[in-house]
Amino acid sequence: QAKAAGRNTMRFFDPRMQAAVSSRVALEADLRNGLLRGEFVVYHQPQFDTHLKLIGAEALVRWRHPARGLICPGEFIALAEETGLIVPLGGWMLERACAHLARWARRAETRELTLAANVSIRQFRQAGFVEEVLDVLARTGANPARLKLELTESLLISDVESTVATMAALKRAGVGFSLDDFGTGYSSLAYLKRLPLDQLKIDRSFVRDITTDANDAAIARTIIALGHSLGLAIIAEGVETEEQRQLLQENGCDAFQGFLLGPPAAA
Ligand code: C2E
Ligand code: MG
Ligand code: MG
Ligand code: MG
Numbered sequence: 001q002a003k004a005a006g007r008n009t010m011r012f013f014d015p016r017m018q019a020a021v022s023s024r025v026a027l028e029a030d031l032r033n034g035l036l037r038g039e040f041v042v043y044h045q046p047q048f049d050t051h052l053k054l055i056g057a058e059a060l061v062r063w064r065h066p067a068r069g070l071i072c073p074g075e076f077i078a079l080a081e082e083t084g085l086i087v088p089l090g091g092w093m094l095e096r097a098c099a100h101l102a103r104w105a106r107r108a109e110t111r112e113l114t115l116a117a118n119v120s121i122r123q124f125r126q127a128g129f130v131e132e133v134l135d136v137l138a139r140t141g142a143n144p145a146r147l148k149l150e151l152t153e154s155l156l157i158s159d160v161e162s163t164v165a166t167m168a169a170l171k172r173a174g175v176g177f178s179l180d181d182f183g184t185g186y187s188s189l190a191y192l193k194r195l196p197l198d199q200l201k202i203d204r205s206f207v208r209d210i211t212t213d214a215n216d217a218a219i220a221r222t223i224i225a226l227g228h229s230l231g232l233a234i235i236a237e238g239v240e241t242e243e244q245r246q247l248l249q250e251n252g253c254d255a256f257q258g259f260l261l262g263p264p265a266a267a
Contacts, residue, residue, distance in 0.1 A: 024079065030065070031076060031085050039064050040089065042096045043264035044115075047235060047257045050249050056114035058150070058257060059097045060264045061089065081120055090123040094136055100267060101142035116148040116178060121155050125162075130169045137173070144174035150201070151177060153185025160191050171196045178235070183223055193230060200227040202253070204238020211243045217251075224252045 034040060041064050044057040063071040080086040097117040104110035123129065137144050149170070155163050167177055178199035179187075183206055202223050210216045220236070227234045236248045239258030248256065 027076065027079055028083055028085075031080060031083070034063060034065065035085065035088055035092070039066065040092065042093065042100075042267040044100075044267045045257055045264040046262040047114075047116075047255055048261050049255050050253075052261070054113065055255060056116065056146075056148070058116040058264075059093060059100075059118070059267070061093055061118075062264075077120075081122055084122065086120045087123050087126055090118075090120055091132065093117055094119075094133065095140070096267070098136045098140035098142035098147065101146050102140045105141075105143055105146070112146075114146045114148050114176070116150050118150045118180065121152065124151060124155065124166065125159070130166055133170055133175065134173055137175075144170075145176070148176040148178050148199070150180040152180050153182065153187045156185070156187055156191045156195075160194065164194055164196065167196050181237075182227075183219060189226075197230075197232055199233045199235055202234060202236045202248075204236075204258070207236050207238045207244055207248070207258070208240075210247055211241070217247065220248065220253075221251045224248075228252060 041062050043060045043062050045060060046054055047056045047058065049055050061073050061077075063073075063076060065071050077086065080089055094117050097115050101115050104113055104115075126132075133149075136142075137147070171177070176198040177196065178201050179192075179195070179197055180201045181203040182200045184203045200223060202220055206216045206219050206223070208216070210220055224234045233254045234252070235255040235257060236244075236253050237257050239245050239248065239256045239260050241260055244258075245256055245260060
């Protein structure tokens with residue numbers, strides 16, 4: 001009896017749950033192999049100032065999957081973070097970003113452009129992260145002043161001392177910092193003021209309805225005022241219409257990124 005019950009245990013699992021678990025395991029193995037096989041590619045999304053002059057870009061990862069086609073980070077970044085694969089993946093993205101910057105430096109038209117790379121908290125907290133960035137900069141010959149690292153507010157939840165120390169070490173080398181998805185996380189203003197940031201990035205969830213929702217407009221205005229009074233530049237992400245861009249600009253937003261001005265495209 002017991003043996004039969006044991007053998008039939010699987011019966012009691014929700015088959016959908018089982019499918020989810022096995023597809024997660026498969027995705028993890030796939031991710032690992034994808035990294036080894038060089039299936040990841042870099043996309044760039046342009047950023048513009050208030051005169052609509054191109055000032056730089058953000059590097060965004062894509063997965064060119066041999067069977068599934070082009071996959072967006074929403075489908076694999078969370079798992080990459082859970083499994084730690086974000087560390088080698090993020091390291092690779094950083095390397096690519098610096099290589100692009102070094103190439104841009106050779107032409108007058110692209111020399112001044114900045115390139116932003118997203119850095120996951122797990123990657124940022126790795127021992128030796130500062131050395132890794134300095135090493136990649138030295139190896140590629142990229143100008144540190146053109147590299148911007150995008151961090152998220154989750155960084156502020158713990159260990160603010162060491163966060164500030166890591167950022168300060170890279171700042172000394174000339175690297176810039178932007179706080180991504182600002183307003184969606186757990187930022188404590190007491191901590192925010194201690195971070196050596198250069199830029200706040202207004203999250204696209206506030207931009208989306210900015211022309212129709214008075215609360216979103218108020219939040220965006222407040223972020224802009226807060227950032228400026230801390231001496232930071234403000235960029236809005238997810239700008240899809242000219243009306244959104246204009247409202248942001250009227251409220252003092254310094255730079256824009258979004259489908260209106262250019263979608264992410266192969267680097
Ligand atoms: P993010 O850093 O906030 O990047 C902006 C996301 O908004 C990108 O999604 C971009 O394609 C999308 N976007 C840009 N303009 C618009 C717009 O006008 N409307 C809308 N609705 N969306 C827009 P993507 O490329 O799918 O990346 C999603 C997230 O994945 C990124 O959000 C970032 O958190 C993460 N990510 C991407 N690449 C990397 C990476 O190399 N390392 C790490 N750690 N995370 C990455
Ligand atoms: Mg970003
Ligand atoms: Mg963002
Ligand atoms: Mg966002």
